[in-house]
Amino acid sequence: MRHLTTIGFLALAVILVAVPLASNNEYELRLFMLFLIYGIIAVGLNVLVGLTGLVSLGQAGLFALGSYTGAILATRLGFDMVSSALVAAIVAGFFGVLLAYPTVRVRGVYLAVVTIAFGLIVENVAIEWQSMTGGTTGITSIPSPNVFGFRLSGYAYYGLLAVVLFLAAAAAHNLKISRFGRAMLAVSQSETAARALGVDATGVRTLAFVAAAVTAGLAGTFYAFLNSYISPDIFTFSDSVRFLLMVILGGAASTFGPILGAYILTYLPEYLQQFAVWQKFAYGALLLIVMFVMPRGIMGSLAFGLKKLRPAPRAVSATEGILAEDTLRRDPNALRSELVARDLTVRFGGLTALNKASLRVKPGEVHALIGPNGAGKSTFVNTISGFYRPTEGEFEIDGVQLAGRKSHEIARLGLSRTFQNTELFGELTVLENVMVGYQQGLGYGLAAALLRTPAMRRQEEECRRAAIGLLAFVDLQDYANEEARFLPFGLQRRLEIARALAARPRLLLLDEPAAGLTTQEIDALEEMIRRIAALGVSVLLIEHHVELIMAVADTVTVLDYGQIIASDTPAVVQDDPRVIEAYFGTSLEHADAAEATP
Numbered sequence: 001m002r003h004l005t006t007i008g009f010l011a012l013a014v015i016l017v018a019v020p021l022a023s024n025n026e027y028e029l030r031l032f033m034l035f036l037i038y039g040i041i042a043v044g045l046n047v048l049v050g051l052t053g054l055v056s057l058g059q060a061g062l063f064a065l066g067s068y069t070g071a072i073l074a075t076r077l078g079f080d081m082v083s084s085a086l087v088a089a090i091v092a093g094f095f096g097v098l099l100a101y102p103t104v105r106v107r108g109v110y111l112a113v114v115t116i117a118f119g120l121i122v123e124n125v126a127i128e129w130q131s132m133t134g135g136t137t138g139i140t141s142i143p144s145p146n147v148f149g150f151r152l153s154g155y156a157y158y159g160l161l162a163v164v165l166f167l168a169a170a171a172a173h174n175l176k177i178s179r180f181g182r183a184m185l186a187v188s189q190s191e192t193a194a195r196a197l198g199v200d201a202t203g204v205r206t207l208a209f210v211a212a213a214v215t216a217g218l219a220g221t222f223y224a225f226l227n228s229y230i231s232p233d234i235f236t237f238s239d240s241v242r243f244l245l246m247v248i249l250g251g252a253a254s255t256f257g258p259i260l261g262a263y264i265l266t267y268l269p270e271y272l273q274q275f276a277v278w279q280k281f282a283y284g285a286l287l288l289i290v291m292f293v294m295p296r297g298i299m300g301s302l303a304f305g306l307k308k309l310r311p312a313p314r315a316v317s318a319t320e321g322i323l324a325e326d327t328l329r330r331d332p333n334a335l336r337s338e339l340v341a342r343d344l345t346v347r348f349g350g351l352t353a354l355n356k357a358s359l360r361v362k363p364g365e366v367h368a369l370i371g372p373n374g375a376g377k378s379t380f381v382n383t384i385s386g387f388y389r390p391t392e393g394e395f396e397i398d399g400v401q402l403a404g405r406k407s408h409e410i411a412r413l414g415l416s417r418t419f420q421n422t423e424l425f426g427e428l429t430v431l432e433n434v435m436v437g438y439q440q441g442l443g444y445g446l447a448a449a450l451l452r453t454p455a456m457r458r459q460e461e462e463c464r465r466a467a468i469g470l471l472a473f474v475d476l477q478d479y480a481n482e483e484a485r486f487l488p489f490g491l492q493r494r495l496e497i498a499r500a501l502a503a504r505p506r507l508l509l510l511d512e513p514a515a516g517l518t519t520q521e522i523d524a525l526e527e528m529i530r531r532i533a534a535l536g537v538s539v540l541l542i543e544h545h546v547e548l549i550m551a552v553a554d555t556v557t558v559l560d561y562g563q564i565i566a567s568d569t570p571a572v573v574q575d576d577p578r579v580i581e582a583y584f585g586t587s588l589e590h591a592d593a594a595e596a597t598p
């Protein structure tokens with residue numbers, strides 16, 4: 001795939017160089033420049049749509065913002081095109097941050113409505129703010145493209161746009177294969193799991209919105225200088241739809257798809273003009289047919305077909321990996337950590353799910369938390385991992401207060417968890433899932449990611465090798481390149497453990513890891529928990545499977561109706577009359593009944 005991408009970029013460079021040589025007149029060249037400008041917008045929008053799975057129908061608004069900012073700076077303050085474009089990109093980027101803010105609360109259709117509203121507001125401001133924008137007449141006499149005082153001819157301007165599109169595509173591709181791109185994909189597939197691994201979901205979405213906004217802002221200024229005239233009717237809702245279609249038609253998340261989509265949707269309307277009254281009908285019908293036949297978009301479907309024809313080897317060699325022991329021991333201070341929860345109370349309206357629960361996971365121990373259904377175990381787990389806020393009480397890890405912090409902050413401070421109902425990043429490979437877990441160990445910044453610096457590549461390689469080592473630790477190296485959603489259930493549970501370990505936790509929290517496993521798989525799990533504990537990782541195990549608890553736990557704490565009723569060694573807890581009444585009695589009866597059933 002890596003070679004194919006290189007070939008793709010070479011082909012793109014050749015096409016971009018060849019076109020002006022082949023174009024016969026100014027009209028053709030101008031149309032191609034328009035395609036380049038749309039291509040820049042589509043490449044940026046693809047970061048948002050393809051990687052984070054969010055939909056923006058307000059790109060025309062950001063495009064307009066960039067156009068007007070650039071045009072106003074050029075006509076009123078005499079800025080040249082480059083400075084105008086840079087300021088326009090910053091202004092658009094700022095609005096990108098504002099647009100990202102609603103994603104804290106709304107997604108899907110609601111987010112689409114917010115972005116539509118933004119586009120309409122920009123259009124209306126452009127009409128109404130006559131003194132600045134020229135109202136419906138717009139802004140005329142925008143100077144021709146110029147850089148540092150030099151006027152750019154048609155071909156020179158074409159060259160500049162081609163370089164910007166090429167660089168934007170390369171930067172977007174680099175972003176996609178960096179820790180930022182992986183985080184975006186992870187957030188789009190399971191925000192809960194991403195947050196539990198330390199990914200700041202809001203930050204990641206904001207970055208994607210800014211990428212889409214900055215490119216639209218840049219493209220806006222380029223458009224204003226190309227057209228030398230702009231007015232509000234150029235930036236309509238239907239343009240926003242067209243930009244989104246460019247991404248989806250070409251293939252969301254693919255590197256070259258949005259460029260292909262931009263090409264098709266720039267030229268198709270021109271080509272269809274010959275069909276006169278049928279033009280709009282033919283346009284819609286063609287799009288419908290293509291999307292029906294290729295729901296992944298053109299490039300997405302091609303890549304899918306190619307993968308089927310030549311599937312990548314499923315396994316990786318465990319020898320490539322860094323030993324899990326070495327990965328986990330890299331920060332010896334993090335091992336043998338202590339979690340202390342004091343008087344945790346969680347109320348849901350009138351219901352007290354946790355009532356002054358106190359618990360101490362001693363350094364390096366396996367601590368089981370058990371209790372009948374509805375006792376408050378999940379509430380405890382969700383509270384200490386930051387998904388619920390405690391009504392009262394506090395909890396800390398190695399003396400660092402965690403109450404009141406967000407889930408991704410708690411994860412970064414060393415608490416890693418698995419989920420009762422597995423929460424994998426289904427469309428990422430098994431290896432990529434673990435690499436997301438390792439995310440916080442990667443220190444390179446955005447600039448390094450966009451430029452793919454040697455330091456970034458080194459860290460990525462180390463991340464990959466650490467992930468392979470962790471896959472080998474849970475015996476999943478043979479499935480490394482398989483999409484996680486295709487793994488059998490038992491292996492999915494193991495993958496979650498490897499992913500949580502990749503975050504190099506101080507405390508590993510396993511939420512009912514034996515649920516749904518076969519007897520052999522539970523035996524393997526038992527052995528795995530022992531190996532994890534032997535590495536020095538403290539484990540909090542929430543489980544119903546009594547035999548497993550008795551076999552691996554150093555301490556057992558029992559919850560009943562939100563209250564801790566016992567906390568001691570397994571042998572002592574097992575004989576505690578209150579525990580027998582609340583839990584063991586019933587669960588042993590259930591076990592007997594289950595055995596009696598044919």
Ligand SMILES: Nc1ncnc2c1ncn2[C@@H]1O[C@H](COP(=O)(O)OP(=O)(O)OP(=O)(O)O)[C@@H](O)[C@H]1O
Nearest residue numbers: 348351352353371372373374375376377378379380
């Ligand atoms: N988000 C919530 N809103 C309202 N009530 C909740 C919420 N989460 C849990 N509860 C209630 O809190 C109580 C404790 O539930 P919790 O899921 O923590 O128990 P549990 O011990 O994990 O049970 P199980 O073993 O079935 O998973 C239950 O009465 C449950 O209905």
